[in-house]
Amino acid sequence: ALLQEVMPIDPGGLEAAPHLTDLAGRIADSIVGYFLRSIVGLDVAHFPERGAEREVDYVLTVGQQRIPLEVKYRRRVGFDDTRGLRGFLEHTVYNAPFGVxxxxxxxVQIDDPRIAVLPLSSFLLLK
Structure with missing residues (x-):
């Protein structure tokens, strides 16, 4: 049963159990959401897909600025995986100076200076 199974989310563990990669990505996304919501006073929202605008996992509001945050917990992350972040950053009305x-x-290398890339292990040390 799944509840009795050890669920690796570290890269080494996922290399040994690649069939669990999608599930690990969902768990990583939930971990990030729980972590963000544990920060007192931080406004965290989800940005659903709206017409031509793509979904962004989390949008943090700090003062008048917004910071879009996307979780892509996989071995390879490409240009297509950043469409939601880039789209959000390009709308000046959202007042987003950068994305995470x-x-x-x-x-992971992303050719967009507006996007800061952090592995989950480092991100969780920020608090």
């Missing part, structure tokens, strides 16, 4: 991409490993 939470990943599985620290070797």
């Amino acid at each position: 991409l939470v990943t599985q490993t620290d070797d």
